[in-house]
Amino acid sequence: MHQAWRDSQAWTKFGTPLSTTSNEACKLFDATLTQYIGWYDDPSMQGMGTCCDGMLKADPHFVMGHVLKNGLNVLGTGRTTRLDSDLSRDIQDMEDLALRQKLTSREQKHVEAVKLWAEGEMAKACDIWESILLYNPLDILALKFAHDSYFFLGFSTQMRDSIGRILPHWKPDMPLYGYLLGMHSFGLEETNLYPEAEKTARKGLEINPNDAWSTHTVAHVMEMTGRQDEGIQFMSGTEKDWAKCGLLACHNYWHWCLYNIEKGNHEEALGIVDSQILPRAKNSGAMLDNVDACSVLYRLKMEGVNVKDRWQDLYEICRSHTDDHILVFNDIHILMSLLGVEDKTVTHKMMDSIREFIRAGKGDNRDITASVGLTLCEALIAYDDEDYAKATELMYPIRYKVVTIGGSHAQRDLCNQFLIHAALKSTKHEHHKLARHLLMERKALKPCSPLTDRLIERAMAIHIE
Numbered sequence: 001m002h003q004a005w006r007d008s009q010a011w012t013k014f015g016t017p018l019s020t021t022s023n024e025a026c027k028l029f030d031a032t033l034t035q036y037i038g039w040y041d042d043p044s045m046q047g048m049g050t051c052c053d054g055m056l057k058a059d060p061h062f063v064m065g066h067v068l069k070n071g072l073n074v075l076g077t078g079r080t081t082r083l084d085s086d087l088s089r090d091i092q093d094m095e096d097l098a099l100r101q102k103l104t105s106r107e108q109k110h111v112e113a114v115k116l117w118a119e120g121e122m123a124k125a126c127d128i129w130e131s132i133l134l135y136n137p138l139d140i141l142a143l144k145f146a147h148d149s150y151f152f153l154g155f156s157t158q159m160r161d162s163i164g165r166i167l168p169h170w171k172p173d174m175p176l177y178g179y180l181l182g183m184h185s186f187g188l189e190e191t192n193l194y195p196e197a198e199k200t201a202r203k204g205l206e207i208n209p210n211d212a213w214s215t216h217t218v219a220h221v222m223e224m225t226g227r228q229d230e231g232i233q234f235m236s237g238t239e240k241d242w243a244k245c246g247l248l249a250c251h252n253y254w255h256w257c258l259y260n261i262e263k264g265n266h267e268e269a270l271g272i273v274d275s276q277i278l279p280r281a282k283n284s285g286a287m288l289d290n291v292d293a294c295s296v297l298y299r300l301k302m303e304g305v306n307v308k309d310r311w312q313d314l315y316e317i318c319r320s321h322t323d324d325h326i327l328v329f330n331d332i333h334i335l336m337s338l339l340g341v342e343d344k345t346v347t348h349k350m351m352d353s354i355r356e357f358i359r360a361g362k363g364d365n366r367d368i369t370a371s372v373g374l375t376l377c378e379a380l381i382a383y384d385d386e387d388y389a390k391a392t393e394l395m396y397p398i399r400y401k402v403v404t405i406g407g408s409h410a411q412r413d414l415c416n417q418f419l420i421h422a423a424l425k426s427t428k429h430e431h432h433k434l435a436r437h438l439l440m441e442r443k444a445l446k447p448c449s450p451l452t453d454r455l456i457e458r459a460m461a462i463h464i465e
Helices: 008-014 023-038 047-058 063-075 085-100 105-118 122-135 140-153 156-169 177-190 194-207 212-224 228-242 246-263 266-284 287-302 311-321 328-340 344-360 364-384 388-398 409-425 429-445 450-461
Strands: none
Touching: 008 023, 023 047, 023 063, 023 140, 047 063, 063 085, 063 105, 063 140, 085 105, 105 122, 105 140, 122 140, 122 156, 122 364, 140 156, 140 177, 156 177, 177 194, 177 212, 194 212, 212 228, 212 246, 212 409, 228 246, 246 266, 246 287, 246 450, 266 287, 266 311, 287 311, 287 328, 287 409, 311 328, 328 344, 328 364, 344 364, 364 388, 364 409, 388 409, 388 429, 409 429, 409 450, 429 450
């Protein structure tokens, strides 16, 4: 996982020079970037956070160092300049430093892109990163920031093509090359090119078995193609390779859990939840880990599994983010935790906060919240109130807009399952008929799905006049 870190001369020779006189800052920039790309904390370097702090200690005026630090903060989706004065100050300091220095055009664009993202303009930030890649296709920071942002926006085609455009400029012996295959494979998977995605991901794993993103792609392919047994075998057989990538390990355990839920192995799923997903989510506090934990508990709850008091730790973390509104994807999972502990007071406050954000906010997520997010949240609350007809009537008209909340096909499938469960539980006969049609649609897309088969049995048991 470790490689020799690049100094100033090496970055210049590579074609992406850094405006700093500190070789130490350049090396720690490489160390931080490498861990970010690889989703891991390098114990020999005391982790990504320590490297990032050391980088700016080596040169407090290193603009690209500030770009990397601030970019990691805003793309982590757990902090927002609307509510975090320290983050706002950091963004302003970065801008001020950029104005006082003679930077390359590439570096100036990086500053502008991170500032736009912090202001909620994710798509515009991506446009700037793409403009960087047009002239600097070896700038993997621009590539990775855009890749992650496309994922947040549900821009699957852009996520695929962004990597495809620059791959011919890279050579296999270049630092971090293997990770590009993992990134490209995920874009292929999210555009339903499953054989190509798996082939590309396995090439990435041949180069680096510790590439957790390539592992993640294979997990997605097996999920989407109904290969549950093979998926469980794959995840268990490679666990030693990807579990050390702590920034993504919880999510890969989530995939492992999904195979078991699909097969109806609820005890096995709960075992993974209790031994891996919940402890990792609690320890990291990261939104990615916590939304995964909320997602898996909600899926089990819809399956009729008693998840007992497992919501409590997630609630303790999530309730501090009820006013963030950085991503609709995060908001709906945060809401699940509030509903899980039956905190109606905080639930009402969160809904008021969402409506105020729509009224006074700005940016991509504000627009997505207004068109989809608010209705999604209202549907979750209606379901929790056992008003399944209302939940169905809220959810059905927006089902094809759910892609705008971002995430993957597998993650958004929770919304598909939710609509089916609501329709089955509704008191209206037309909703029962709708449920049957949705299940036939689901069966056509993924023939090998024990979960779908169980739901079909339930649907057929309901008498429809």
